[in-house]
Amino acid sequence: MITLNDSIQSIRKRTAAEGLAIDTAMAVAREQERKWETHVNAFVAKTDPMDAGPERGTTENLLAGIPFAVQDTICVKDMPLTCSSRILNGFVPGYDATAVARVRDQGAILLGKLNSSEFGLEAGSSHSIFGATQNPWHPEGGGTAVSGAAAAVASGQIWFSLGADATGELRTDAAECGLSALKPTYPTVSKHGLAASVPSMEQIGIAARHLTDCEDVWNILLGKDEMDSTVTEHPRKDMEKPKDLTRIKVGIPSVYLHAADAKTQNAVQKVAERMRAAGITVQECSVEHLSQSMMAAYVLQCAEASSSLARFDGVRYGYRNQEAKDVLSMYLKTRRDGLSQSTIEKILAGTYFLSVAGYSQYYSQAARLRTLVSLGFSQAFTQFDSLLTPVTAAGANDDALQHYWPACANLAGLPALVFPGDIRDGAPVGVQLIGKAYTEPLLFSLATAAKMEIDWNQALPNAQCSGGDRV
Amino acid sequence: MIEAVIGLEVHVALNTESKLFCSCSTRFGAEANTQVCPACLGMPGIMPVLNKKAVDKAILASLSLDCTIARLGGFDRKNYFYPDMPKSYQISQVFDPIGQEGTLEIDTPDGKKKIRIRQIHLEEDAGKLVHEGDSITSAKGSLVDLNRAGAPLIEIVSHPDIRNADEAVSYLENLRAILRYGDVSECRMEEGSFRCDGNISVREAGSDVFNPKVEIKNMNSMKALHKALMYEIKRQSEMLKQGKRVDQETRTWDEQKEITLSMRSKEFPDYRVYPEPELGYIEVSDEWLTEIRTKVPELPQAKKQRYMTAWDLSEYDAHQLSREQDLARYFEETVELYPEPKKISNWIQAELMRLLNNDQKGISESPVQPQHLAQLIQKLDQGVISGKMAKEVLEGMYAEEKDAETIIHSRGLSQISDDTELETVAGQIIADNPKPVADYRGGKTKAMGFLVGQMMKATRGQANPDKANDILKKLLDN
Numbered sequence: 001m002i003t004l005n006d007s008i009q010s011i012r013k014r015t016a017a018e019g020l021a022i023d024t025a026m027a028v029a030r031e032q033e034r035k036w037e038t039h040v041n042a043f044v045a046k047t048d049p050m051d052a053g054p055e056r057g058t059t060e061n062l063l064a065g066i067p068f069a070v071q072d073t074i075c076v077k078d079m080p081l082t083c084s085s086r087i088l089n090g091f092v093p094g095y096d097a098t099a100v101a102r103v104r105d106q107g108a109i110l111l112g113k114l115n116s117s118e119f120g121l122e123a124g125s126s127h128s129i130f131g132a133t134q135n136p137w138h139p140e141g142g143g144t145a146v147s148g149a150a151a152a153v154a155s156g157q158i159w160f161s162l163g164a165d166a167t168g169e170l171r172t173d174a175a176e177c178g179l180s181a182l183k184p185t186y187p188t189v190s191k192h193g194l195a196a197s198v199p200s201m202e203q204i205g206i207a208a209r210h211l212t213d214c215e216d217v218w219n220i221l222l223g224k225d226e227m228d229s230t231v232t233e234h235p236r237k238d239m240e241k242p243k244d245l246t247r248i249k250v251g252i253p254s255v256y257l258h259a260a261d262a263k264t265q266n267a268v269q270k271v272a273e274r275m276r277a278a279g280i281t282v283q284e285c286s287v288e289h290l291s292q293s294m295m296a297a298y299v300l301q302c303a304e305a306s307s308s309l310a311r312f313d314g315v316r317y318g319y320r321n322q323e324a325k326d327v328l329s330m331y332l333k334t335r336r337d338g339l340s341q342s343t344i345e346k347i348l349a350g351t352y353f354l355s356v357a358g359y360s361q362y363y364s365q366a367a368r369l370r371t372l373v374s375l376g377f378s379q380a381f382t383q384f385d386s387l388l389t390p391v392t393a394a395g396a397n398d399d400a401l402q403h404y405w406p407a408c409a410n411l412a413g414l415p416a417l418v419f420p421g422d423i424r425d426g427a428p429v430g431v432q433l434i435g436k437a438y439t440e441p442l443l444f445s446l447a448t449a450a451k452m453e454i455d456w457n458q459a460l461p462n463a464q465c466s467g468g469d470r471v
Numbered sequence: 472m473i474e475a476v477i478g479l480e481v482h483v484a485l486n487t488e489s490k491l492f493c494s495c496s497t498r499f500g501a502e503a504n505t506q507v508c509p510a511c512l513g514m515p516g517i518m519p520v521l522n523k524k525a526v527d528k529a530i531l532a533s534l535s536l537d538c539t540i541a542r543l544g545g546f547d548r549k550n551y552f553y554p555d556m557p558k559s560y561q562i563s564q565v566f567d568p569i570g571q572e573g574t575l576e577i578d579t580p581d582g583k584k585k586i587r588i589r590q591i592h593l594e595e596d597a598g599k600l601v602h603e604g605d606s607i608t609s610a611k612g613s614l615v616d617l618n619r620a621g622a623p624l625i626e627i628v629s630h631p632d633i634r635n636a637d638e639a640v641s642y643l644e645n646l647r648a649i650l651r652y653g654d655v656s657e658c659r660m661e662e663g664s665f666r667c668d669g670n671i672s673v674r675e676a677g678s679d680v681f682n683p684k685v686e687i688k689n690m691n692s693m694k695a696l697h698k699a700l701m702y703e704i705k706r707q708s709e710m711l712k713q714g715k716r717v718d719q720e721t722r723t724w725d726e727q728k729e730i731t732l733s734m735r736s737k738e739f740p741d742y743r744v745y746p747e748p749e750l751g752y753i754e755v756s757d758e759w760l761t762e763i764r765t766k767v768p769e770l771p772q773a774k775k776q777r778y779m780t781a782w783d784l785s786e787y788d789a790h791q792l793s794r795e796q797d798l799a800r801y802f803e804e805t806v807e808l809y810p811e812p813k814k815i816s817n818w819i820q821a822e823l824m825r826l827l828n829n830d831q832k833g834i835s836e837s838p839v840q841p842q843h844l845a846q847l848i849q850k851l852d853q854g855v856i857s858g859k860m861a862k863e864v865l866e867g868m869y870a871e872e873k874d875a876e877t878i879i880h881s882r883g884l885s886q887i888s889d890d891t892e893l894e895t896v897a898g899q900i901i902a903d904n905p906k907p908v909a910d911y912r913g914g915k916t917k918a919m920g921f922l923v924g925q926m927m928k929a930t931r932g933q934a935n936p937d938k939a940n941d942i943l944k945k946l947l948d949n
Binding site for chain 1: 509512513514515516517518519520521548550552554557558559560613615617741743744745748749750751
């Protein structure tokens, strides 16, 4: 019998060896859905399972019969796109995101659309019109809200999800849920069909229970796309993984490490110990300007969102306030009612950062810092093959900017891989590897050597005993 | 003395098949909202994909105007809300325009003058609003047509080197000629593919002060531009004389009242420009630049010069024939077949253009082909037909779309140049007119005119008059 501990590769092998039906993984997923979805509220829309189409499920396809879902900031043809916002009310795109089309072409079965914060502007799922999504590790509440892209995978309802990562949102939620998640090197994965708020930093990433699933799906997503002219060919996707890890040097940026809370620092140290045990050299290091990356990421996020989300004006599609008497009041009322307060605040800040009054002090400073952060990483990578870090430092104090730690990888366009490092108080603690551009294969090797194994059949509390009230 | 300081901003719609960032057609005049797609409707998740042909044309225009090409350029977002702008930002080039610092030569009463061009940048056009009602303020509602949204434009911005309305018109005419030559744009003002805004201020002649400038919009024809600038120069000059300050503002040309009206003052929009993150850089390689360079045609000014020096045409004729590429091409093709440029120039301008103008046709629609015009002029030079006949033959060629030879034959218009045939006729004339013959022989040379006239009459005008004269003389003098 297939269980949640089976990776996609293992399902393929066992399906062939044991003569299992192609939809065995689907059956497991359905069972998990019945058990979990009312508790976690991960999905905002479901596909008709009949749409999956048996013809997709031939074993020649790498993802044959594997259930997956996408964050609802990613377009699927003929399914409503909400971005978890009221403002897109009724909008149905007539096009598939390239990433969605690529995994479906490999036989993966789309189960639906996943919840996130409005437009994915922050980790979790607050400010979503669909309400918050609960972390299945804390079915009684108590944990922070996560995104559907993390909760649906952790609760076993799907094998992997595609989500958006602009300042670390997908990685943060994946870490909270004990998953592996990759933000690939920018710009090697097509953004066509991703309703990106922060195009210069945002990418489609993958969250999965198994590292190898992340890697397998990543391989399928790569490659040029005529609909996204920024995408470049990944020059090293077939790069040979190092056979001898003893020559690898991993740095831990001190400033990032010490910003995090105790349990996270502890998880990083545990991972470092596992790496040392595998012969890898691990030592603390400094990365210049890294601590300033959060402010830069925040400014750029707000600035780009203020223009990228300006198209939602009620003129052509989506929600329009019907009381408006003229164009200006239509804009004002539509956007006031259509967007959450949190999004409006970011748009207002971004509008100021780009204005004549704020440009030189904010936008151009942030752009300059972005270059400096990239240089800081380049400098560090002359001594280290990869960097081991916490994911967020959000738990350490109340400073809202602490959420933006993982955005340093987005700023510099580097690949970043999150994986479970520890389990503390019954909940997973994730860590992160940031690599040089195009070194995803190395990151996967290092993570494989240093990750904490989670038994997904046993790890989660039993949701059905938890009372079953939706949080 | 007061002089004007004028800079022009010209928006030129490129004549590419498809839009700047998607594959929608750019055809003019289609039914509203039929040439749109998710990209030019600003739908979420759709990224702009640059149309390389538009960049080709922008580079060609820049090279034709002696601009330096930005070898590593990019696009920027210009943010503002308006219902005809689907993304609520326009993708334009603010920081690195593709063409930088060029020149355009114009003719002035004081000779040639170079107008400097500050920049040429690529950008997408907006859609159109149609108001239900008389004006935007009283309209019941407004309809949006996005067919034009995302169509490729270049904006050509001059330095404030223009000093009066005549120079402005001359600048625009030369600019249009160059862009049409390069097949960059049709440059039709009436269709909006060639739109001009002016920035104007006045000052004491010779001063190097720049006073606050007034931007004038809605000048929809060359005539309107000229009138609007004249009006504005006068308005500002009078204010200056009265010691009043001219404030920076935007004014619109009112075609009916023939005055400029204030649209908005001092409120200059903050476009919050920043680099477009969804498009890569435009990297213009040496190969790309060389390829476009070979496509830059001989430009009107150079042609005009060549017509004057190599072909000895007057400046007026050379200008007329070089202004439009189609006409120049027609002229040159004809000259190639029959190397008599001055004669051909006269025939095209005096006769062919008259016929075409009557039918409001352009040279490209001419029913008379260059080889046929060459043939006609050749027949005339050979004396097969007279000058008067030639005009009639041309009209026949024009009406029936046939070559000269066919028309000459079908209308029996060829001159009789055959000596023996003419000698027979001349013999008869001499026999029939003893009195004039005697007069001529007696020294009254005027009688010859009468005899030639009789020959022409007898041949129904088909005798070559020179020949008839020669033959009569030969027969009578012997």
